[in-house]
Amino acid sequence: MKLISNITKMQEISEARALEKKRIGFVPTMGYLHQGHLQLVEKSVADNEITVASVFVNPTQFGPEEDYDEYPRDLDRDLDLLQERGVDYVLYPDVEDVYPEGFATYVQVEKGTDVLCGRSRPNHFKGVTTVVSKLFNMVKPHRAYFGQKDGQQLLIIRRMVQDLNMDIEVVACPTVREEDGLALSSRNKYLSPEEREAALIIYNTLQKTRERIEEGERDGWALKKAMEEAIKAEPLANLDYASIVSRDYLQELSRIEGPIMIAIAAFIGSTRLIDNVWLEVE
């Protein structure tokens, strides 16, 4: 496994491998890897001759009050985990090379980015789509792997890839969970034991909502209200949003129908956690 910091060198390597007719799989990450990331890596290694993972904590997707500086980092451990799973290259660029002085170009999806997480994190998805576009141009993958846990991000990246005619297959992988259901997240490490217990309210509420829909409930506002009340009943939780949206433009649904995403974001103590489940409703 090779660690690559130089962006041009990464492009040269990818072009050379592509000319050898090797398919390149790409797993972009912000590091501090958990089993959710590693599942993406394993799938890429299984599907492609070459796998590139990137480790880059992207400043432009954090708000001014958010945890960019404190975001957990552990490169040595990440490299061990990636090497064990057969990754070929790790792209680890300097932030000054990714955003040099005078940087001025952004990629923005203008639908579905101002709702859910985009409401409380106004420039978050603009930062995500810009850095993912850049990473795609650095790595030139044939396939790119994203977790369903960041459901809105996944849907927005798919829209970007389609709209801008990027010739890349976006592969979605299911959310990896602890045994009790909590979605894996690098931010789970912030949780105290009491908060870790309380955090379960998110997944439990999603599950309960899924069950009610499967039992025939179709009233979006009633389901939303029940989710809000469930989260509010947990003393350590502070609701950001609970929504049921269509998966095309992430529009909130008053009547539940079609391919949907049930999504919740809540602060548990001072840690913001998100989770979602996807359903096809007839």
Place this chain on the structure above:
Amino acid sequence: MKLISNITKMQEISEARALEKKRIGFVPTMGYLHQGHLQLVEKSVADNEITVASVFVNPTQFGPEEDYDEYPRDLDRDLDLLQERGVDYVLYPDVEDVYPEGFATYVQVEKGTDVLCGRSRPNHFKGVTTVVSKLFNMVKPHRAYFGQKDGQQLLIIRRMVQDLNMDIEVVACPTVREEDGLALSSRNKYLSPEEREAALIIYNTLQKTRERIEEGERDGWALKKAMEEAIKAEPLANLDYASIVSRDYLQELSRIEGPIMIAIAAFIGSTRLIDNVWLEVE
């Protein structure tokens, strides 16, 4: 020469040619070709094993009051001209395929796009950078050719390519002119004989300004004022702007220094024409 309307087919062709280790040159155009375009084509054919030209009048770079519907089109003549010069593929996509229902993603350079042409054409460059990004992903060129006549566009595309790490060499070609100096433009066909005569004021004013700088004048405001007065003295001309800007972020210069662009836009009758000259000032 092959005419390709299907975007996926174009991508497959480009990928196949690249795997044969052929370099792909790309000339994006809005059609109604003149010698300015053809010079770009000739350079691409000389420099690369494969040349792709596109003919696509891009609606998103026209304002609501502008000439999208009336923009001159003559595909048969364009195809003859491109074939004569040895172009391999012409990409001619349907507007509904380029911008399908639900299209929502834009690429935007946020510096240098609200001045000069960007001031009177507010979303023009957003439309340009978005469609050029899309065309790049359709054609996957190694090199792309742009005319210096659209000077601001060229500088903005260079910035986009650099900022988004697009692995494409942007090649600039000098403006092609009529014998008397008028820059070639598809819009020159709108001019009456009197307007055609009056249009010369643009190039003559640029030349006069260049001479004054070469003679030692460094006062940006004095030079700007002289340009404005020269254009206003022509009864058929209506000034949009006359500016001397730095070539990095297109900032207007009070003191002339460094790599600069002298740029003028004016309506001649109802036809908006632009032109510019580039200078390196010590």
